[in-house]
Amino acid sequence: MKRKKAAAGVLCCLGILFLCACTQHQTKTSDRLYVGVACYDQRDTFLGELLNCFKEKMSDMESDDLKTIVTVRDAAGSQKTQDDQVKELIDAGCNVLCVNLVDRADPSEIIDLAREKEVPIIFFNREPVAEDLRQWDQLYYVGADAKESGVMQGEVAAEVIMSDSGIDRNRDGKIQYVVLEGEPGHQDAIIRTENAVETIRSKGISLEKLSNGIANWNRAQAQNRMQQLIAQYQNEIELVLANNDDMALGAIDAYVKLNRTEAGMPVFFGIDGTTDGLQAVVDSKLAGTVYNDKVGQADAMAKLAAALITGEGMDEIKYKNGKYIYVPYSKVTQENVGEYLRKSKK
Ligand code: GAL
Ligand code: CA
Secondary structure (H helix, E strand, C coil): HHHHHHHHHHHHHHHHHHHHHHHHHHHHHHHHHEEEECCCCCCCCCHHHHHHHHHHHHHHHHHCEEEEEEEEEECCCCCHHHHHHHHHHHHCCCCCEEEECCCCCHHHHHHHHHHHHCCCCCCCCCCCHHHHHCCCCCCEEEEHHHHHHHHHHHHHHHHHHHHCCCCCCCCCCEEEEEEECCCCCCCHHHHHHHHHHHHHHCCHHHHEEEEEEEEECHCCCCCCCHHHHHHHHCCCCCCCCCCCCHHHHHHHHHHHHHCHHHHHEEEECEEEECHHHHHHHHHHCCCCCEEEHHHHHHHHHHHHHHHHHCCCCCCHHCCCCEEECCCCCCCCCCCCHHHHHHHHHH
């Protein structure tokens, strides 16, 4: 009899324990933010820095009520690889995806995979076309306005050109320039170039385009392309407008390799404010840049991801057209670069 009672007691306790374990498990899954990040190419300097900021924001967000996990996959430039990686991330149990498309015109397979399992997607940095973002109501975009960065690069460059008559080295009243461009088809390539050039002209500066070269955001490719341009135009180039800092730094590398002194070099402008870009402004190698706010973008991605899972904070997010979050750019000059460097070293 005693034995039976004891056995019943044990069973009862086990039952309670089991129930507790279940409820505990349930709260845990609902408050677990597991973000799968798909990156187009992790060798890209700006993206590497943006992802570091994102991981930091996600771990800052962790609390007793919210557990956060981040898994990053690198597509190394292949959309097919990225599609497979997204499938794996969903199968592994991610409840939010952050996708940096390889081909920003080809997100359909990823959208279908995510919609089937109801995993929301935050696209970032490489903006899908508006029509694709309308395919499902759980699709968002975090990035920045390309036009704004082009205008700001033009303003920074115009100010430097107007304050230094020595930039017009052949004194013909015109500034001979070349452009180093990012990937063709990227929202930040053509738009940045057009707006930078137009803004400089709008300040009354006369520009003469010598050439342009595509260097896919990449420092080594920009160095190569610049070497060809120097061979072709010799000392004629007075201004280099690069769509990002890495390409501006690559152009400087080309001149350094030729042992050119500063007096024999054009002025260079970039966009991004990467750690190396900011340092080059401090060292007066880069005349100026535009800050692509990786901290702000990472913060917006992390807050949106958390809001999508917890349901809290969704109303505080400022969207454009219900789906877009554009984080503002800002101008980096010799005068204010110190502030940015401090921020990026934090
Ligand atoms: C741009 C950035 C580039 C490169 C590119 C990749 O916004 O300025 O440096 O990272 O994104 O998509
Ligand atoms: Ca000139």
